[in-house]
Amino acid sequence: MINVLLFAQLKDELGKETLSIEGNGMSVAELKGKMRVDFQLEGLETVMTAVNEEFADDDTILSDGDTVAFIPPVSGG
């Protein structure tokens, strides 16, 4: 299973901040596609993705136990 973390507007949109998804072997892009279909989650086009706390590309392949965070445009400071 892949642990998925949602923040800011994505968290509000789905009403939860963590999900567990069957996604071993999927790419980040495929996971985003699945989230769009399964949860009608909008706004994934403009997010960055972090895998295990490091920024990752859409073609990064995921393995069981990975933590994937979808990171909307940041606004710290």
Place this chain on the structure above:
Amino acid sequence: MNYNISKEPIVIQEVIDKVVNRNAGAVTTFIGTVREMTKGKKTLFLIYEAYEPMAIKKLEQIGSEIKERWPDAETAITHRVGKLEITDIAVVIAVSTPHRNDAYEANRYAIERIKEIVPIWKKEHWEDGDTWVGNQLETVPYPSGKPEKGDIDD
């Protein structure tokens, strides 16, 4: 621990004390505070949230980037999360260097990088509703859906 996310009010002096040393001739301190009026809209309060373990890593990365550019610089950053009222301190960045110009430049570099790569979000609670702030720089931060290679790999 020079890089922190805090749920409590930030004590400015504690951040400064982390970078003071005998080789430093300059310490610059940036204090980011909560502003009431933004383009005629009134903020009541705001909420910051962070992806904390990654935010700390990215603050540390900023410290490493500063060290590469200004090898003599010492940096400390504390960012607050939770509910902040108008005039509350959201972030404190202290940088010390032997000479003042580097301290100014490195400090400016740190705040700009925070706004690019550190997973912290601000939700504005206006008089007439609330919004997550996508981008307070008013540029488009990730046209490709992520920071450019150079932004995150430096």
